[in-house]
Amino acid sequence: MSEIKTVTLTIDGRQVTVPAGTSVLEASKVIGAEVPHFCYHPGLPVDGNCRMCIVEIDGARRPPVSCATSCADGMVVRTDTAAVKAIRASVMEFLLVNHPIDCPICDKAGECMLQDYYMQHDRKRSELRDEKVHKPRLVKFSDRIVFNGERCILCTRCVRFTENVTRTHELGIVNRGDRALVEVAGGGSLHNRYQDNVADICPVGALTKTDFRFKKRVWFLKHTDSICPGCSRGCNVVLDHDKNEVVRVMPRFRAEVNGHWMCDEGRDIHKRIGVDRLLAPRVKLPGREGGATPEEALEAVAEVLGEARKTPDRLAAIASSWGTNEEAFLFAKLFGETLRTPHMDVKSDSDEGYPEDDVLHTADHNPNRAGVVAQGVVPNDKKGGLGLAGILDACRRGDIQCLVVWGPGLSGHLPGGESELALVLSKVARVVYLGWKDDPVARLAHVALPTPAWAEKDGSYTNCDGIKSTSVRALDPPPGVRGEIEVLADLQARLKGRSYGRTFRELAAKTGAPLPPRRPAPALRQPSLYRHASGVARP
Amino acid sequence: MNPLLNPKLPEPAYKEEFTAGRLFTYRNPSDLTLWERLYVPEVLRGLSITGSIFFKNMGLWLVWLGYWARGRANEAPRGAVTVYYPEEERPDMTKVNRGKHILTQRLNGEPQCVACYMCATACPAWCIHIDAGEHPDPAIEKYPVRFDIEIDKCIFCGYCEEACPVDAIRLTTDYHTVDYLRERMVYDRDYLLSWNPTKVQQEHVYPGGEPRRG
Ligand code: SF4
Ligand code: SF4
Ligand code: SF4
Ligand code: SF4
Numbered sequence: 001m002s003e004i005k006t007v008t009l010t011i012d013g014r015q016v017t018v019p020a021g022t023s024v025l026e027a028s029k030v031i032g033a034e035v036p037h038f039c040y041h042p043g044l045p046v047d048g049n050c051r052m053c054i055v056e057i058d059g060a061r062r063p064p065v066s067c068a069t070s071c072a073d074g075m076v077v078r079t080d081t082a083a084v085k086a087i088r089a090s091v092m093e094f095l096l097v098n099h100p101i102d103c104p105i106c107d108k109a110g111e112c113m114l115q116d117y118y119m120q121h122d123r124k125r126s127e128l129r130d131e132k133v134h135k136p137r138l139v140k141f142s143d144r145i146v147f148n149g150e151r152c153i154l155c156t157r158c159v160r161f162t163e164n165v166t167r168t169h170e171l172g173i174v175n176r177g178d179r180a181l182v183e184v185a186g187g188g189s190l191h192n193r194y195q196d197n198v199a200d201i202c203p204v205g206a207l208t209k210t211d212f213r214f215k216k217r218v219w220f221l222k223h224t225d226s227i228c229p230g231c232s233r234g235c236n237v238v239l240d241h242d243k244n245e246v247v248r249v250m251p252r253f254r255a256e257v258n259g260h261w262m263c264d265e266g267r268d269i270h271k272r273i274g275v276d277r278l279l280a281p282r283v284k285l286p287g288r289e290g291g292a293t294p295e296e297a298l299e300a301v302a303e304v305l306g307e308a309r310k311t312p313d314r315l316a317a318i319a320s321s322w323g324t325n326e327e328a329f330l331f332a333k334l335f336g337e338t339l340r341t342p343h344m345d346v347k348s349d350s351d352e353g354y355p356e357d358d359v360l361h362t363a364d365h366n367p368n369r370a371g372v373v374a375q376g377v378v379p380n381d382k383k384g385g386l387g388l389a390g391i392l393d394a395c396r397r398g399d400i401q402c403l404v405v406w407g408p409g410l411s412g413h414l415p416g417g418e419s420e421l422a423l424v425l426s427k428v429a430r431v432v433y434l435g436w437k438d439d440p441v442a443r444l445a446h447v448a449l450p451t452p453a454w455a456e457k458d459g460s461y462t463n464c465d466g467i468k469s470t471s472v473r474a475l476d477p478p479p480g481v482r483g484e485i486e487v488l489a490d491l492q493a494r495l496k497g498r499s500y501g502r503t504f505r506e507l508a509a510k511t512g513a514p515l516p517p518r519r520p521a522p523a524l525r526q527p528s529l530y531r532h533a534s535g536v537a538r539p
Numbered sequence: 540m541n542p543l544l545n546p547k548l549p550e551p552a553y554k555e556e557f558t559a560g561r562l563f564t565y566r567n568p569s570d571l572t573l574w575e576r577l578y579v580p581e582v583l584r585g586l587s588i589t590g591s592i593f594f595k596n597m598g599l600w601l602v603w604l605g606y607w608a609r610g611r612a613n614e615a616p617r618g619a620v621t622v623y624y625p626e627e628e629r630p631d632m633t634k635v636n637r638g639k640h641i642l643t644q645r646l647n648g649e650p651q652c653v654a655c656y657m658c659a660t661a662c663p664a665w666c667i668h669i670d671a672g673e674h675p676d677p678a679i680e681k682y683p684v685r686f687d688i689e690i691d692k693c694i695f696c697g698y699c700e701e702a703c704p705v706d707a708i709r710l711t712t713d714y715h716t717v718d719y720l721r722e723r724m725v726y727d728r729d730y731l732l733s734w735n736p737t738k739v740q741q742e743h744v745y746p747g748g749e750p751r752r753g
Pocket of ligand 1: 099100101106107109110112113204
């Protein structure tokens with residue numbers, strides 16, 4: 001293995017050793033000397049147009065921009081001299097000359113670099129006595145992105161994103177001086193599948209997402225590390241939520257998974273949480289019909305499985321590819337070890353979504369097929385176990401007496417869809433469904449148990465490259481809905497199987513899930529009795 | 540002597556005492572006399588004070604009744620009865636009293652508010668609830684689709700008024716926030732906008748003089 005060449009330099013009187021080729025800006029981050037910058041973004045090529053990251057380097061003819069200067073051995077850098085501070089203040093003044101400063105109605109306010117740097121490096125009143133230059137506002141770049149030319153500081157981050165990341169080249173800067181403007185090439189609209197990223201990387205509020213526009217001020221949001229279940233890339237994301245509702249999904253940097261980015265499908269994935277939910281258990285067993293409490297439904301499942309374990313050859317279990325590693329681990333133990341069925345396989349829960357592309361999106365619209373398989377949810381070949389197609393065929397022949405389906409989407413595996421599903425399931429004596437969607441299987445099953453959506457539970461996922469990411473519970477599940485881990489551990493206990501733990505943290509040691517850093521609990525807000533007021537008659 | 544100027548503060552006076560097997564620490568040792576510590580006589584003395592005031596007021600009220608029967612209630616001594624709210628109001632309410640909110644209007648009667656949530660952020664009682672929407676006029680851009688104030692939670696601190704960048708919310712001097720229905724004590728946008736501009740403008744007093752406009 002070849003040695004990585006390093007260089008040693010001095011920044012603000014402190015020695016720092018970095019790989020050769022590192023920019024001075026990145027090297028300053030290592031020692032915690034923050035160099036302010038607008039146009040530099042670690043995921044994009046360097047442009048050096050905003051001049052905010054200027055530092056003093058001994059021997060240089062004039063202070064250079066630190067983002068475009070590579071570290072050299074023996075370099076002496078100063079990031080906080082009076083001259084540097086004066087330059088930063090001038091750059092800020094220049095950027096703010098024509099800036100509308102309409103922060104009250106700007107969605108970026110609160111996470112705006114211009115606001116933050118103004119407070120840190122400028123704090124002067126505007127000297128401008130003339131009318132500010134007006135530019136087009138509310139330009140629809142596409143259905144997802146709205147552009148406000150007045151707020152734009154012409155950092156070209158968005159342009160470089162479409163040039164280098166998506167390579168679709170839609171955006172460019174037209175005109176010069178104070179008439180310069182970002183425009184969509186040829187008067188068209190943004191048409192790539194990663195366009196929401198331009199709003200994230202825009203250092204100001206010039207690009208806003210129609211989806212998030214005016215929904216929430218950012219300081220009300222709570223942030224929870226999660227993953228995107230939209231495809232098997234499993235992009236690491238942050239769910240921004242408030243009042244038990246996800247408002248925004250933002251990418252979380254993870255070099256080996258998604259880098260800085262995520263696709264637009266993942267931005268919208270939180271909208272699936274509230275749709276078609278199975279909210280209460282359903283039991284349709286003789287003598288147990290009608291509404292059941294979660295406890296009664298669990299007992300019914302235990303009874304069905306207890307009956308089925310007498311003939312393990314006629315029991316089949318189909319796992320969800322949206323399940324977490326920990327759940328899959330318990331699922332494999334419950335059916336493979338305790339109930340000893342050879343027929344176990346994983347299915348696709350979802351087949352809708354963007355087609356595969358060469359940026360991030362994969363062809364598999366399920367986040368954890370690899371992980372579920374790796375946890376042992378596979379047909380037992382030694383005992384003639386059947387795969388998914390085999391199980392469905394066996395059901396059709398009437399060879400399966402008890403079928404456990406975890407997660408929605410089984411009808412997608414039958415060419416005849418829902419009508420064929422009804423036919424197949426009518427041949428099975430007992431069907432148990434476990435999932436968060438009100439799926440056709442849930443309506444046909446003898447017992448259906450609701451489970452939380454991925455944002456409502458802790459768990460780890462293994463992506464298409466075998467990299468594990470952990471998703472932390474951001475929302476409370478609907479009342480009375482218990483997580484799969486708890487349900488499976490409970491069934492294991494009722495069926496007298498081995499106990500492997502009932503919480504994510506207990507099981508994470510067995511599945512090798514990376515443990516998320518514990519974030520400080522958000523400040524408690526008293527539950528409000530407030531209800532929307534309109535429609536109340538007033539004297 | 541100012542204790543801030545004297546770094547050597549005296550030891551805090553306290554007394555420790557074992558009572559019923561537990562150690563009690565008294566920060567302020569009692570300086571009561573034996574008579575006072577007998578407890579019952581002092582309680583009776585207290586009761587006699589409140590009782591005498593009560594009976595005096597009752598007597599005055601009976602006198603007031605007599606005046607009232609002759610239609611001269613205004614001249615009577617008031618006694619326990621201070622103000623017959625809501626028929627009467629205190630004449631000495633200050634002109635800068637903070638009361639019910641209003642939303643100020645644009646010339647066409649629309650709210651001046653740009654739904655920036657500054658008031659909701661500043662509000663210590665968390666009683667302002669806003670939903671923002673896209674205004675059809677691009678010059679306005681953002682406006683409140685919904686603007687509710689839970690007046691029963693409001694503590695009338697005036698922070699909302701102070702936080703507003705566009706002078707869109709004001710507290711009037713009107714303190715009649717009572718109601719028989721809790722639901723009606725959530726004021727919605729249209730109710731907050733339904734004030735009579737001429738009336739409120741006359742009544743509104745700015746403690747620091749008229750605010751700078753524009
Ligand atoms: S971009 Fe930043 S500084 Fe400009 S209006 Fe928006 S929040 Fe304010
Ligand atoms: S729109 Fe935003 S990202 Fe693009 S050039 Fe302007 S400020 Fe930079
Ligand atoms: S007066 Fe104070 S408590 Fe009442 S709404 Fe305004 S900020 Fe909130
Ligand atoms: S602070 Fe003023 S403009 Fe902002 S939401 Fe409140 S009332 Fe509206």
